[in-house]
Amino acid sequence: MTATQNPIVTEFRDGELMPVPLKADAIVLQGTFALVDATGFAISSSTAIAGTQKCLGVWDNSADNTDGEDADRIACVRRNKQFLFANLATDAVTQADIGATVYVADNQTVAKSSDTDARPVAGKFMGFDTQYPEYVWVEIQ
Structure with missing residues (x-):
C-alpha cells in the first residue's frame, strides 16, 4: 500500500479487552494469567509455565476449547x-x-x-x- 496524501479514518479500540483465540484442547479460567505460546494461541490455564510463553493480561471469562481446533473458541483478555x-x-x-x-x-x-x-x-x-x-x-x- 502506498502512503496516503489525504486524511483518513483509522479504526481503534481501547485495548482493555482483547479477544484471543484458544489453542486446540485449551481451557482457560477467568481471573488467571492469560498466556499464549509461540504459536500465538492461548494455552490452558493448567499448562506448565515456560519462559517462552507471553502474558497478555488476565482472562476476563473462562472458555473451553476441549474438542476444538486452534481458534475454534475465543476468550477475552483484560489488560492495561x-x-x-x-x-x-x-x-x-x-x-x-x-x-x-x-x-x-x-x-x-x-x-x-x-x-x-x-x-x-x-x-x-x-x-x-x-x-x-x-x-x-x-x-x-
Missing part, C-alpha cells in the same frame, strides 16, 4: 490494569522491588525472578495489598 496476585513465598517480591518486572510462577502467582528465563514476564510490581499482605498488585499492559 493492575491485578492482585499471590506472591510466591520461595521467590517473593519485596517493597524494594516496587516498579520492577515480576514473573509468572503459576496461573495465579508471581515471582521475583525469571528462574533463569524459565518464567514469562507477568508485568510490573506496583505494591502490596493493604488488606492481604501476601498478595501484590501487578500492572499488565
Whole structure:
C-alpha cells in the first residue's frame, strides 16, 4: 500500500479487552494469567509455565476449547490494569522491588525472578495489598 496524501479514518479500540483465540484442547479460567505460546494461541490455564510463553493480561471469562481446533473458541483478555496476585513465598517480591518486572510462577502467582528465563514476564510490581499482605498488585499492559 502506498502512503496516503489525504486524511483518513483509522479504526481503534481501547485495548482493555482483547479477544484471543484458544489453542486446540485449551481451557482457560477467568481471573488467571492469560498466556499464549509461540504459536500465538492461548494455552490452558493448567499448562506448565515456560519462559517462552507471553502474558497478555488476565482472562476476563473462562472458555473451553476441549474438542476444538486452534481458534475454534475465543476468550477475552483484560489488560492495561493492575491485578492482585499471590506472591510466591520461595521467590517473593519485596517493597524494594516496587516498579520492577515480576514473573509468572503459576496461573495465579508471581515471582521475583525469571528462574533463569524459565518464567514469562507477568508485568510490573506496583505494591502490596493493604488488606492481604501476601498478595501484590501487578500492572499488565
